[in-house]
Amino acid sequence: MISKFxxxxxxGFKSFGENIAITVNSLxxxxxYFIGVGTTSLFARILKKRFLDTKISKQSxxxxxxxxxxxxxxxxxxxxx
Amino acid sequence: xxxxGISCYYHDASAALLKDGIIVAAAQEERFTRKKHDTGFxxxxxxxxxxxxxxxxxxxxxxxFYEKPFIKFERVLFQHLEMFPLSLKTFLSSIPSWINEKxxxxxxxxxxxxxxxxxxxxxxxxAHAASSFLISPFEKAAILTTDGVGEWTTTTYGIGKKNxxxxxxxxxxxxxxxLLYSTITAxxxxxxxxxxxxxxxxxxxxxxxxxxxxxYEKLKKVIDIKEDGSYxxxxxxxxxxxxxxxxxQKLCELLNGQIRKSESDxxxxxxxxxAALQLILxxxxxxxxxxxxxxTKQENIVLSGGVALNSVYNGKxxxxxxxxxxxxxxxxxxxxxxxxxxxxxxxxxxxxxxxxVLSNPYLGPKFSEEEIKKILDKNKIKYSDFKDxxxxxxxxxxxxxxxNVIGWFQEGMEWGPRALGARSILSNPCNPKMQExxxxxVKHREKFRPFAxxxxxxxxxxxxxxxxxxxxxxxxxxxxxxxxxKYHKKIPAVTHVDGSGRLQTIRxxxxxxxxxxIKEFGKLSGIPILINTSFNIRxxxxxxxxxxxxxxxxxxxxxxxxxxxFLIKREDNLRDAWDSEKYAHD
Numbered sequence: 001m002i003s004k005f006x007x008x009x010x011x012g013f014k015s016f017g018e019n020i021a022i023t024v025n026s027l028x029x030x031x032x033y034f035i036g037v038g039t040t041s042l043f044a045r046i047l048k049k050r051f052l053d054t055k056i057s058k059q060s061x062x063x064x065x066x067x068x069x070x071x072x073x074x075x076x077x078x079x080x081x
Numbered sequence: 082x083x084x085x086g087i088s089c090y091y092h093d094a095s096a097a098l099l100k101d102g103i104i105v106a107a108a109q110e111e112r113f114t115r116k117k118h119d120t121g122f123x124x125x126x127x128x129x130x131x132x133x134x135x136x137x138x139x140x141x142x143x144x145x146f147y148e149k150p151f152i153k154f155e156r157v158l159f160q161h162l163e164m165f166p167l168s169l170k171t172f173l174s175s176i177p178s179w180i181n182e183k184x185x186x187x188x189x190x191x192x193x194x195x196x197x198x199x200x201x202x203x204x205x206x207x208a209h210a211a212s213s214f215l216i217s218p219f220e221k222a223a224i225l226t227t228d229g230v231g232e233w234t235t236t237t238y239g240i241g242k243k244n245x246x247x248x249x250x251x252x253x254x255x256x257x258x259x260l261l262y263s264t265i266t267a268x269x270x271x272x273x274x275x276x277x278x279x280x281x282x283x284x285x286x287x288x289x290x291x292x293x294x295x296x297y298e299k300l301k302k303v304i305d306i307k308e309d310g311s312y313x314x315x316x317x318x319x320x321x322x323x324x325x326x327x328x329x330q331k332l333c334e335l336l337n338g339q340i341r342k343s344e345s346d347x348x349x350x351x352x353x354x355x356a357a358l359q360l361i362l363x364x365x366x367x368x369x370x371x372x373x374x375x376x377t378k379q380e381n382i383v384l385s386g387g388v389a390l391n392s393v394y395n396g397k398x399x400x401x402x403x404x405x406x407x408x409x410x411x412x413x414x415x416x417x418x419x420x421x422x423x424x425x426x427x428x429x430x431x432x433x434x435x436x437x438v439l440s441n442p443y444l445g446p447k448f449s450e451e452e453i454k455k456i457l458d459k460n461k462i463k464y465s466d467f468k469d470x471x472x473x474x475x476x477x478x479x480x481x482x483x484x485n486v487i488g489w490f491q492e493g494m495e496w497g498p499r500a501l502g503a504r505s506i507l508s509n510p511c512n513p514k515m516q517e518x519x520x521x522x523v524k525h526r527e528k529f530r531p532f533a534x535x536x537x538x539x540x541x542x543x544x545x546x547x548x549x550x551x552x553x554x555x556x557x558x559x560x561x562x563x564x565x566x567k568y569h570k571k572i573p574a575v576t577h578v579d580g581s582g583r584l585q586t587i588r589x590x591x592x593x594x595x596x597x598x599i600k601e602f603g604k605l606s607g608i609p610i611l612i613n614t615s616f617n618i619r620x621x622x623x624x625x626x627x628x629x630x631x632x633x634x635x636x637x638x639x640x641x642x643x644x645x646x647f648l649i650k651r652e653d654n655l656r657d658a659w660d661s662e663k664y665a666h667d
Contacts, residue, residue, distance in 0.1 A: 025173075025177055026173050029172065029173050029176055029177075030169070030173065033161070033165075033166075033169055033172050033173070034166075037158075037161050037162060037165050037172070038165055038166065040162055041161075041162045041163070041165035042165075044162060050163065051159035051160070051162045051163040052159065052160065052163045052254070052255055052316075052322065053253060053256070053313075054255060054256075054313070054314075054316045055313075056305045056313050056315060057313075058305070060307075061307060061308070061309070062307050062309050062311045063252060063256070063305075063307060063311035063312060063313045064250040064251070064252065064309065064311045065250060065251055065252065065253065066249075066250060066251075067234070067237060067239075067248050067249060067250055067251040068247075068248075068249065069204060069206075069207060069237075069239075069247070069248040070245070070246070070247050070248075071245060071246075071429050071430065074430065077201040077202060077203060077426075077430060078199070078200075078201065078202070079149070079202065080149055080150050080151045080152075080186065080187075080202050081149055081151035081152050081155075
């Protein structure tokens with residue numbers, strides 16, 4: 001009985017902690033989104049920079065883009081980018 | 082030398098183990114965790130791979146990861162920059178997982194596995210290309226990879242020669258044939274990254290004619306296709322680049338209606354939309370493949386990426402193009418990239434000669450007679466055992482012939498999304514009611530979906546209008562072919578509405594017991610073909626362990642379970658019976 005009660009309290013605190021974490025994360029990420037992403041995005045729009053290639057061109061004959069991906073130097077494979 | 086390949090954090094997490102260039106073990110994480118398409122770190126798959134060879138993580142020389150996470154993260158950020166402020170919701174939901182795990186792959190691998198040696202990263206579509214070419218039977222081949230999205234790339238083509246791969250051109254996100262298919266899948270009320278094959282099955286019920294299908298011309302408005310097969314999507318019809326859903330309101334207007342609710346009826350309109358989508362996919366693929374043939378001048382083609390699971394189109398490749406031979410990895414989707422990255426490290430990066438062709442898909446956990454007996458006894462399961470292999474085959478074939486539904490558990494678990502005779506449900510294809518019986522007793526799935534036939538490779542040309550010789554990819558249930566007209570009525574349970582069948586061919590060296598069972602059934606029925614469907618409950622992954630098999634039988638209407646040399650009758654164990662349908666989901 002007591003252990004059940006203590007377990008309930010533990011779960012309650014856990015859930016409370018998780019909700020606090022979600023709220024704080026969302027708040028911080030919203031700040032990052034509006035200040036970081038938003039400002040960069042607005043500047044990019046002023047400079048007419050596009051981040052995704054979505055333009056449809058009836059004139060162009062192909063949408064294939066050069067890739068030329070082959071075996072690289074060994075060290076390159078340690079990189080995550 | 083041992084190398085582990087890992088794929089995770091998007092969908093279908095998996096791990097594969099390479100020993101001196103040979104794939105000795107591979108499994109998808111979902112089979113262990115019982116979470117369909119599990120994306121998590123494949124710790125159970127890795128543990129299985131190591132234990133299968135009696136080695137520890139210290140014996141591993143390299144671990145390979147199937148993509149470059151930072152390049153993928155760049156793409157995610159660019160999506161938000163492009164779509165600000167519309168993408169706030171997806172930003173809040175997706176960024177925490179990037180910060181917590183996706184950008185910490187090295188740390189996660191070292192911490193979870195205690196691994197201290199080299200970790201290598203290769204591009205996602207190179208992992209796809211390697212998974213199809215380096216273990217194919219071809220010395221030289223053209224390569225086409227088409228999926229939803231990797232880092233930026235959604236489609237590539239190139240050429241493979243010996244142990245080298247050159248990917249020449251690409252198409253980038255958000256333009257994606259895979260995501261187009263997924264968007265229409267979502268529009269038709271099915272789950273994305275899961276039910277695309279249902280849309281493919283549904284397409285045969287629609288109007289598969291370009292002139293008379295009312296949605297073909299409409300749907301062509303969403304994609305601009307060039308003569309060389311390259312394409313670009315009109316993003317007005319999509320919202321997947323900034324929302325957690327895929328079709329836009331404009332797409333709904335184009336297709337004359339809102340997104341279908343998953344529990345509502347499938348109408349003729351939905352069937353025609355599925356057919357129009359399939360026709361467009363086939364248009365793009367044919368144009369692309371013909372162009373690739375022209376550029377690469379190769380007679381062989383290998384395919385990879387999720388789009389290569391479109392078995393309806395795969396069966397048309399050799400008819401529609403000039404390629405002479407085709408090969409497709411048993412798991413061409415993201416799951417297969419763990420094999421791709423491990424093979425690429427060994428053969429291409431380390432420059433070792435190719436010495437392995439993947440012809441046997443039974444790379445997963447295998448259970449000995451003793452292990453199974455122990456599980457049966459421990460759980461007080463009533464069973465009998467067959468005297469020998471001959472009796473097992475004779476009795477099982479007779480049970481199938483008498484219209485019983487059989488759970489078939491033999492060999493190592495299959496690699497890839499298809500059950501190929503190791504974790505299968507088998508039944509009689511000659512019974513016109515068998516489709517209904519299977520749906521009622523076991524699968525509870527949509528009526529429009531066909532069941533698949535399995536036939537011995539040398540008999541395939543007698544019953545099916547296959548390519549000749551039958552491509553090896555047919556062994557992995559990746560090709561749909563027309564069933565010869567005179568057999569439509571003889572095997573009604575596996576004949577789809579358009580007269581086709583997604584057949585599996587089996588060769589004796591791959592799985593002798595399974596092969597002999599089909600032959601024995603042929604002696605009784607006159608038709609050496611069985612229904613082979615995956616051994617699982619709807620919404621769950623294919624079973625892995627003996628206990629999974631027993632539990633699945635007792636939750637469904639499977640009549641018998643043939644597990645190694647043991648025969649378990651459902652009726653003898655009714656105390657463990659339960660109703661799986663209560664828990665079934667899409």
